[in-house]
Amino acid sequence: VIMAMRIRNSASRGTMMSRQISGLRSMSSWWKNVEPAPKDPILGVTEAFLADPSPDKVNVGVGAYRDDNGKPVVLECVREAERRIAGTSFMEYLPMGGSVKMVDETLKLAYGDNSEFIKDKRIAAVQSLSGTGACRLFADFQKRFRPDSQIYIPVPTWSNHHNIWRDAQVTQKTYHYYHPETKGLDFSGLMDDVKNAPEGSFFLLHACAHNPTGVDPTEEQWREISQLFKAKNHFAFFDMAYQGFASGDPARDAKSIRIFLEDGHHIGISQSYAKNMGLYGQRVGCLSVLCEDEKQAVTVKSQLQQLARPMYSNPPLHGAQIVSTILGDPALKGLWLKEVKVMADRIIGMRTALRESLEKLGSPLSWEHVTKQIGMFCYSGMTPEQVDRLTSEYHIYMTRNGRISMAGVTTGNVGYLANAIHEVTKSS
Amino acid sequence: MKTNDFSSSSSSSPSDRRIGALLRHLTAGTDADRVSSVFASPTSGGAGGSVFAHLVQAPEDAILGVTIAYNKDPSPIKLNLGVGAYRTEEGKPLVLNVVRKAEQQLINDRSRIKEYLPIVGLVEFNKLSAKLILGADSPAIRENRVTTVECLSGTGSLRVGGEFLARHYHQVDMLSLLFFFFQKTIYIPQPTWGNHPKIFTLAGLSVKTYRYYDPSTRGLNFQGLLEDLSAAPQGSIVLLHACAHNPTGVDPTLEQWEQIRKLMRSKGLMPFFDSAYQGFASGSLDTDAKPIRMFVADGGELLVAQSYAKNMGLYGERVGALSIVCKAADVAGRVESQLKLVIRPMYSNPPIHGASIVAVILRDRNLFNEWTLELKAMADRIISMRKQLFEALRARGTPGDWTHIIKQIGMFTFTGLNPAQVSYMTKEYHIYMTSDGRISMAGLSSKTVPHLADAIHAVVTKAL
Numbered sequence: 089v090i091m092a093m094r095i096r097n098s099a100s101r102g103t104m105m106s107r108q109i110s111g112l113r114s115m116s117s118w119w120k121n122v123e124p125a126p127k128d129p130i131l132g133v134t135e136a137f138l139a140d141p142s143p144d145k146v147n148v149g150v151g152a153y154r155d156d157n158g159k160p161v162v163l164e165c166v167r168e169a170e171r172r173i174a175g176t177s178f179m180e181y182l183p184m185g186g187s188v189k190m191v192d193e194t195l196k197l198a199y200g201d202n203s204e205f206i207k208d209k210r211i212a213a214v215q216s217l218s219g220t221g222a223c224r225l226f227a228d229f230q231k232r233f234r235p236d237s238q239i240y241i242p243v244p245t246w247s248n249h250h251n252i253w254r255d256a257q258v259t260q261k262t263y264h265y266y267h268p269e270t271k272g273l274d275f276s277g278l279m280d281d282v283k284n285a286p287e288g289s290f291f292l293l294h295a296c297a298h299n300p301t302g303v304d305p306t307e308e309q310w311r312e313i314s315q316l317f318k319a320k321n322h323f324a325f326f327d328m329a330y331q332g333f334a335s336g337d338p339a340r341d342a343k344s345i346r347i348f349l350e351d352g353h354h355i356g357i358s359q360s361y362a363k364n365m366g367l368y369g370q371r372v373g374c375l376s377v378l379c380e381d382e383k384q385a386v387t388v389k390s391q392l393q394q395l396a397r398p399m400y401s402n403p404p405l406h407g408a409q410i411v412s413t414i415l416g417d418p419a420l421k422g423l424w425l426k427e428v429k430v431m432a433d434r435i436i437g438m439r440t441a442l443r444e445s446l447e448k449l450g451s452p453l454s455w456e457h458v459t460k461q462i463g464m465f466c467y468s469g470m471t472p473e474q475v476d477r478l479t480s481e482y483h484i485y486m487t488r489n490g491r492i493s494m495a496g497v498t499t500g501n502v503g504y505l506a507n508a509i510h511e512v513t514k515s516s
Numbered sequence: 517m518k519t520n521d522f523s524s525s526s527s528s529s530p531s532d533r534r535i536g537a538l539l540r541h542l543t544a545g546t547d548a549d550r551v552s553s554v555f556a557s558p559t560s561g562g563a564g565g566s567v568f569a570h571l572v573q574a575p576e577d578a579i580l581g582v583t584i585a586y587n588k589d590p591s592p593i594k595l596n597l598g599v600g601a602y603r604t605e606e607g608k609p610l611v612l613n614v615v616r617k618a619e620q621q622l623i624n625d626r627s628r629i630k631e632y633l634p635i636v637g638l639v640e641f642n643k644l645s646a647k648l649i650l651g652a653d654s655p656a657i658r659e660n661r662v663t664t665v666e667c668l669s670g671t672g673s674l675r676v677g678g679e680f681l682a683r684h685y686h687q688v689d690m691l692s693l694l695f696f697f698f699q700k701t702i703y704i705p706q707p708t709w710g711n712h713p714k715i716f717t718l719a720g721l722s723v724k725t726y727r728y729y730d731p732s733t734r735g736l737n738f739q740g741l742l743e744d745l746s747a748a749p750q751g752s753i754v755l756l757h758a759c760a761h762n763p764t765g766v767d768p769t770l771e772q773w774e775q776i777r778k779l780m781r782s783k784g785l786m787p788f789f790d791s792a793y794q795g796f797a798s799g800s801l802d803t804d805a806k807p808i809r810m811f812v813a814d815g816g817e818l819l820v821a822q823s824y825a826k827n828m829g830l831y832g833e834r835v836g837a838l839s840i841v842c843k844a845a846d847v848a849g850r851v852e853s854q855l856k857l858v859i860r861p862m863y864s865n866p867p868i869h870g871a872s873i874v875a876v877i878l879r880d881r882n883l884f885n886e887w888t889l890e891l892k893a894m895a896d897r898i899i900s901m902r903k904q905l906f907e908a909l910r911a912r913g914t915p916g917d918w919t920h921i922i923k924q925i926g927m928f929t930f931t932g933l934n935p936a937q938v939s940y941m942t943k944e945y946h947i948y949m950t951s952d953g954r955i956s957m958a959g960l961s962s963k964t965v966p967h968l969a970d971a972i973h974a975v976v977t978k979a980l
Binding site: 119121122123124125127128152161162166170171175179180182183184217218220221224233248251252254362366367368370379380384386387388391394397398399400401402403405 | 869
């Protein structure tokens with residue numbers, strides 16, 4: 089091989105010598121083999137929506153909250169925090185692990201204000217680029233230190249989960265989760281998969297408001313899952329992107345995590361402020377790993393930082409400052425909790441309205457799942473073909489897996505949406 | 517099948533029911549008699565230890581570790597010449613006036629919302645960034661042959677570019693198809709910023725070096741550079757510091773750049789520029805971008821990573837851009853689509869705040885002009901510190917040739933001091949720098965130059 093490379097090098101040098109003097113290789117692009125990449129299934133929906141000129145168009149695609157006028161919302165607590173920050177920040181580099189203040193407040197949300205693990209400094213935690221960044225850092229960390237491990241991912245899940253662990257080069261397996269017949273949880277399928285996985289497997293769990301189905305285990309089911317995880321020595325990695333947003337109560341939405349902590353698991357958590365603080369574009373989140381003791385937490389944190397440094401050096405400041413300002417001020421924190429509840433309540437209200445509208449239209453199908461599911465998304469059960477009809481005939485945009493972003497539903501469009509869904513599903 | 521009856525609801529506790537359910541799952545299909553041997557202690561905590569118990573603590577980052585050590589030092593005369601963040605004469609961080617104005621504009625605009633940016637980032641920012649680095653009249657821009665994506669400062673731009681190259685960069689001649697399996701190689705200068713090798717290694721590239729710095733002249737080892745690039749296999753990637761080489765401050769002259777360009781194009785080497793100091797080095801945005809524009813002018817392809825950390829003082833906001841100049845517009849389109857596949861599983865889309873500030877400044881003629889003046893003031897202060905340090909050493913009669921201090925350019929000076937000398941300066945004089953002898957001129961002031969000069973003088977005459 090080396091010989092061949094030498095021959096190749098000298099051959100090309102010879103050929104090159106005989107070419108032009110200006111020095112430019114007269115050949116085609118280096119990139120002519122680059123294929124056009126497929127559009128991201130989720131973000132591509134909004135692109136298509138924006139391009140549609142119809143006045144009736146409805147976007148129930150991407151999971152970003154909208155108020156009842158269909159407008160994006162900047163929370164008042166965020167506006168106030170930004171007012172305080174503007175003109176005062178020196179914009180210096182954060183440490184590699186991000187804002188300590190922001191991370192400390194964020195851990196309290198997940199682990200509890202009075203968590204013994206926080207007191208004992210057993211949590212290795214770094215600021216991350218929202219939930220995506222936290223999952224990616226963890227996946228890279230898993231690859232580096234447990235290279236033979238795999239990650240078990242629920243079916244279905246947020247499509248980017250597959251991309252993240254694939255790019256981290258961690259082998260992926262799946263576990264049963266959604267039950268299409270009941271449009272609920274396939275609990276026995278899930279437990280079988282957990283049982284049959286090799287001991288010490290890594291599992292990705294959605295802490296609450298499962299994306300895309302909105303189907304969560306009950307508290308009782310979480311306890312059983314936790315017990316089985318104990319018996320199998322599995323590692324639980326929680327993706328919590330909707331704390332507060334699901335039920336309106338952050339403590340309640342963290343119940344699954346608290347159960348696992350009570351049961352003694354050493355878990356990992358990805359937290360995001362994209363939805364529950366409306367900080368989407370600021371890219372603020374946190375990755376934490378519960379360790380045996382303080383020493384190990386310091387060690388693990390140092391290794392997480394080693395993964396962040398060659399990716400972006402240190403995380404962005406502004407979003408972290410907003411979070412610290414809000415959570416560090418009792419009045420602002422109280423305001424935030426109120427605003428989160430308003431968002432959650434509006435979505436719960438829209439679920440009820442959509443279900444009632446469909447039932448009133450005399451739909452032959454059951455729409456019970458619309459109000460049973462929780463969080464931003466409703467897994468409608470519609471087929472890709474039905475979704476395509478919604479788009480082409482009614483200018484309604486959603487992902488082809490039939491996932492409806494309830495945040496995009498308003499009192500103004502719920503009737504139109506129900507009617508359209510009824511029309512494309514009534515003969516099924 | 518008979519099992520222990522944990523499942524009767526009325527008499528058993530929730531815990532018993534859970535254990536019963538667990539046992540059912542574990543033993544389904546097995547001999548019932550073996551059930552009794554399964555113990556489920558109600559207090560069973562974590563089975564073995566942590567799955568990460570085997571980890572050892574990572575070493576401190578060499579550069580950021582300097583500031584950590586500095587912060588711990590109680591001495592009143594301590595001096596931090598480590599991290600490359602600009603400081604004023606008073607030793608304070610500086611937020612540019614134009615940045616404060618941009619911030620206010622953003623705050624006052626209530627219609628602004630903070631939704632997700634597209635994967636490629638803030639589009640207006642991308643266009644303005646490409647113009648800034650390539651020139652507003654760049655033929656590549658006019659011909660739509662450039663794709664630009666917003667990334668997390670210079671680091672993020674290099675990483676995304678590196679990952680893209682690792683996946684898609686192919687040698688195009690027949691023989692190289694045989695070596696498809698081999699990792700693509702990037703050549704980085706010796707020395708370079710400490711994070712470069714880590715970035716490209718994690719991106720999936722093989723990293724080699726080319727000679728750059730000549731310790732005997734404290735200048736460019738141009739002959740070595742040409743030899744090493746000549747010997748590089750066709751199609752290799754070459755990392756070039758656009759200006760103000762970090763850590764040495766040694767830049768090629770324009771004539772030397774032209775020779776490098778000719779050589780690289782004739783060998784089919786792919787240029788990857790790291791532009792972290794545009795405007796900060798000479799005080800002129802266009803001058804500092806000249807080497808890049810020379811490569812674009814010949815019609816060839818290249819990558820450039822831009823950072824706004826230093827030249828706009830936006831350090832912590834992580835603002836940067838990766839531009840890939842392609843041969844044709846349709847190629848640029850496909851390249852962009854593939855860049856999105858690198859970005860989405862890394863962080864989905866980039867942060868909005870810093871890029872918004874940059875866009876406000878670059879799009880407004882007055883703010884832009886004001887920025888260029890503030891930029892020149894920073895560059896001038898650094899040039900002045902170089903002169904003062906040089907004069908101070910000359911006044912002390914410090915042995916050796918210190919002209920490199922005024923010949924080198926940008927934020928850093930490669931003093932030529934060895935690790936033992938650096939260590940001595942830290943211990944005895946409380947002066948902090950990286951162990952390679954690199955000092956950040958931005959950390960100096962007229963008041964502290966004498967202290968540094970004394971320290972250098974002491975350490976050089978001590979023969980450590």
